[in-house]
Amino acid sequence: GAVVSQHPSWVICKSGTSVKIECRSLDFQATTMFWYRQFPKQSLMLMATSNEGSKATYEQGVEKDKFLINHASLTLSTLTVTSAHPEDSSFYICSARVGDSGNTIYFGEGSWLTVV
Amino acid sequence: AQTVTQSQPEMSVQEAETVTLSCTYDTSESDYYLFWYKQPPSRQMILVIRQEAYKQQNATENRFSVNFQKAAKSFSLKISDSQLGDAAMYFCAYKNYGGATNKLIFGTGTLLAVQP
Numbered sequence: 486g487a488v489v490s491q492h493p494s495w496v497i498c499k500s501g502t503s504v505k506i507e508c509r510s511l512d513f514q515a516t517t518m519f520w521y522r523q524f525p526k527q528s529l530m531l532m533a534t535s536n537e538g539s540k541a542t543y544e545q546g547v548e549k550d551k552f553l554i555n556h557a558s559l560t561l562s563t564l565t566v567t568s569a570h571p572e573d574s575s576f577y578i579c580s581a582r583v584g585d586s587g588n589t590i591y592f593g594e595g596s597w598l599t600v601v
Numbered sequence: 602a603q604t605v606t607q608s609q610p611e612m613s614v615q616e617a618e619t620v621t622l623s624c625t626y627d628t629s630e631s632d633y634y635l636f637w638y639k640q641p642p643s644r645q646m647i648l649v650i651r652q653e654a655y656k657q658q659n660a661t662e663n664r665f666s667v668n669f670q671k672a673a674k675s676f677s678l679k680i681s682d683s684q685l686g687d688a689a690m691y692f693c694a695y696k697n698y699g700g701a702t703n704k705l706i707f708g709t710g711t712l713l714a715v716q717p
Contacts, residue, residue: 519704523644528692528707576644580705590696590705592638592646 488512489581491593498569498600506564506596508579514559515581519590520552523576535562535579569600603628605695607708614683615716621668622678622711624693630654632698635669635676636705641689649691652676654698680713688715 488511498504508518516537521529533554534542541554551573553565562581566573578595604627614620626635637649652660652669659667664681680687693708 526712528709529646529705531704534704578644578646580646589648589651590636591648595644595646 489515489579489591489593491579491596493596494594495597496599498598500570500600501568503565503567504569504598506566506577506579506598508562508564508581508593510560510581513581513583515562515583516559518556518562518579518581520554520562520564521578521580523578523595529578532564537562566598569598571600574598574600603630603633603695603697603706605693605706605708607693607711609711610709611712611714613714613716614680614687616683616685618683619679619681620683620713622680622691622693622713624676624678624708626674626676626693626695628674628695628697630697634696634698635667636694636696637665637667637676637678638692638694638707639687639689640692640710641686646692650678683715685715685717688713 490509492507518535520532522532523529531544532547535554535556537556543549556562580590580592583589606625633654635652639647639649650660650662650665659669666679668677690710690712692710694705696705697703
């Protein structure tokens with residue numbers, strides 16, 4: 486089946502630095518990818534919709550300048566957490582739709598970010 | 602706006618028994634998709650089953666089946682012959698029909714424990 490890969494799986498960074506998380510579709514082209522954040526024992530919160538070749542669409546309350554999303558190719562979207570703070574520590578997951586109908590969405594393995 | 606409600610924060614089932622997880626949703630749309638995703642301790646989101654709203658027949662995938670009641674806006678998941686590996690968080694999700702950028706809307710999740 487379709488595979489979506491995220492890298493890194495785990496990352497620790499110092500407060501004030503930036504960190505980039507990659508999301509790749511390995512065996513299909515994804516014009517649209519989605520980025521989620523998940524707090525412990527909670528559901529997935531959609532942060533933004535990443536559109537290949539255009540600007541991302543952010544959900545209300547998500548800081549665009551803090552969570553930079555780039556979708557430069559049909560197989561790669563990146564999320565950059567800028568000037569990270571401890572409260573940004575979380576589990577981040579990306580997903581991508583498969584097929585033209587958009588009714589099948591697969592998820593990456595997720596990335597744990599810890600800001601110290 | 603569409604909403605998804607999972608009223609059972611936690612459920613428990615004996616190995617080899619059957620368990621049903623509840624999900625209700627609210628929408629004014631007539632065409633949409635419904636999903637159940639499984640999130641084991643690894644945090645990988647795994648698609649369990651998908652239902653198209655225009656299909657009257659309930660979807661089935663091996664030991665997993667759904668009871669889709671469109672008029673009642675109910676979409677429950679039945680797990681038969683429960684196995685230890687079924688222990689996970691289960692999320693019900695909704696997606697409007699069509700539109701590559703249509704997002705998944707998740708419920709709050711049900712944590713399923715399987716007792717040996």
